[in-house]
Amino acid sequence: MRRKATRKIQTVRIVYPDTGIGLENDARIVASVLESAGLRVERRAVPIGCGGSFVLRAAGRAFRLFGDAAGAALYRWLCAALRPFSRDVVDLTVFLQRVFHTYAPASRRSIVIPNPEWFNPDWAWHLRVVDAVACKTLHAVDLLTRYSRRVEFIGFTSLDRDPDALSRIKPTETALWLHHASAGLQKGTQAVLAAWAKHPDWPMLTVLQHKNAPLGADAANVRYIARRLSEPEMIEHARRHAVHICPSESEGYGHSLVEAMSCAALVLTTDGAPMNELVKPDRGVLVATGPPRPDKLGIRYLIRDDDVEAAVIRALALDPGELYRLRVNARRYFDSTLPRFRSRLLALLTRL
Structure with missing residues (x-):
């Protein structure tokens, strides 16, 4: 049964590193759930090394200079300032594993679904600039709570390899x-x-x-x-x-x-x-x-x-x-x- 989409969120972009079948399957699973709720979903696999906007990556340095609150506020302000010049703005971007800064301005809201065991410590500030950090396991919640004020457990699933x-x-x-x-x-x-x-x-x-x-x-x-x-x-x-x-x-x-x-x-x-x-x-x-x-x-x-x-x-x-x-x-x-x-x-x- 299809669930009605939320009023606030109608369009979703799923962005993830193009590293192989694992994250590709993650994107398929997330897209299937969102589409079942009536949302319009697109998937973007980003080549490794394409970290994104120099301006926004530079804004990340503000965390070291001014602290978490000021750094996050500056990042969000820059995203809002760049949004009118962005193409194909969506209601929500779901980042898998890490934030790709090129896509941040073209989204009104964003969440990241990281895997702590693959997550580079240099990216920790990414967890502070999204609207929520969504965790597949309670283990991830325990590990990531220190990096964000909004860490939520969503669980996850895998592809069904044998329905019978x-x-x-x-x-x-x-x-x-x-x-x-x-x-x-x-x-x-x-x-x-x-x-x-x-x-x-x-x-x-x-x-x-x-x-x-x-x-x-x-x-x-x-x-x-x-x-x-x-x-x-x-x-x-x-x-x-x-x-x-x-x-x-x-x-x-x-x-x-x-x-x-x-x-x-x-x-x-x-x-x-x-x-x-x-x-x-x-x-x-x-x-x-x-x-x-x-x-x-x-x-x-x-x-x-x-x-x-x-x-x-x-x-x-x-x-x-x-x-x-x-x-x-x-x-x-x-x-x-x-x-x-x-x-x-x-x-x-x-x-x-």
Whole structure:
């Protein structure tokens, strides 16, 4: 059912860095929610390095010279002064990840949806010049409240990779295991492979990774797929494997976890935020971590092979009925994410 658009906001521009599929999918998800409310939405992917208006970037230096209040007031004044000369002015700009200053004057209101783990500390002042900082996780709210007076939790969702998951999975099926290493960065891949190397008796593990990433040690129960996969191929792997092992060092939101749950997969992930905010013991298995450390505006966790090993042993001990129950819970959690996100985001827009 389409919800009526707010009176104040009718036109929206979503602006985000052109860095690949992750933020592109974020833009698709936000656009879909806004369009379902009757808003007119356009998306703009901005090439990396196009930070925007020199005048407004220079205004950012006012934060260092005059403090937060004066710096924010100057920035907004400059945006208002430039707005009559801007083309295609919209009611709202939704910035994903960071503010692009070129687009700031051409908008009557603006919000930013950042990922703290990807957010450059030099951009912290961006959070003070928008009307609201909208956070996908409560973890992000905790981290970003110090940088803005208006930080709001909206939640988020991911693309549905298997709408028929609950009718497809069976309690008696053999559980296949998957680890998506990507380029091997921040995914806990070395700890996963080290744990598997100790246990030739464990199930076959399929490892998806970047074609240029180094392969781990040879093991009879590890199968590497080291090439660029198409989206349909990625979805097929996600659906076919009942257990996804994803002990991430950090996540901006956790799309790999939530997409796995859309396939009714059992997810093993890090017992640290935001991962343990998405995956709970009633729908997954948590992996203990070593001491965390700061990473940009977020946190990075130490993933150890002993902790991965312990979590895998717990997962392997699940009887088929319990594994099935956790997988069903995972899919049901996924089904709850979109309506909650839609409700919070649209409620925020009415308050701008």
